[in-house]
Amino acid sequence: MTGLGEEWSNIITTLSKLSSYYRELNNTISFGVDMKIRREAVEKFLEAPKVVMDLGSGDGCLTEVVVDRFPHIDLVLMLDVLPEMLRKASKIPNVERVQAVFEYLPFRHSVFDHVLASFSLRDALNLEKALNEVNRVLVDSGKLVVIDLGKPDNYLKRFLTNFYWTVIAPIYAFIRLGFKGLISIKIRKTLEFYPTTRRLLKVYEKYFRQVKLIEKFIGFIIVIEASKSLI
Secondary structure, eight states, rough: OOSSSGGGHHHHHHHHHHHHHHHHHHHHHTTTTHHHHHHHHHHHHHOOEEEEEEEETTEEEEEEEEHHHOTTSEEEEEEOOOOHHHHHHHOOOOOEEOOOOOTSSOOOSOOOOEEEEEEEGGGGGSSHHHHHHHHHEEEEEEEEEEEEEEOSSHHHHHHHHHHIIIIHHHHHHHHHHGGGGGGGGGGHHHTSSOHHHHHHHHHHHEEEEEEEEEEEEETTTTEEEEEOOOO
């Protein structure tokens, strides 16, 4: 199984603990590029969106970008497993909030024209089941856009990635945020269970067609665009 499996509940507990400073921590450990990448992805990959799901929305970072770029959008649905994250989200017109897990999306078939996942799908309990559910709720011409941490195939790049999340990110977060910043070291745990980039693409190709990958910062961050499979 691809996903966090038995580690899922521990990671969700960690995310719950940092929910009060989730956005601040992300901005710190990414040196401010997390929002830049979200904006770039929305500009590049969203095509006349009408009904969009922000999968693993957290406190709404990506939703805010979507609504800012497309102020007349019909609906953005924020979905997250943690109610405390959803409660922190700003009140935005045409935005709804739903508490649910990725593997059991409480929607009928063919609802959304875009599903967006920003630094969230690597936290799936079962990634393949989550992708199958995303494919189910997308319309036939629908698109999945994923922004996430990467696990490079190249050994040296993978070593540098691991070193960054084990040493550099926690130290910098501690300097900026104090002891609460040290929780960022647990991000490394999610990457332990994550496939390398090449294997990850093969997982996506089981459920989607025209899967495209963009690597940023030597593969530390990846952006995936995938069209709904009609099979």
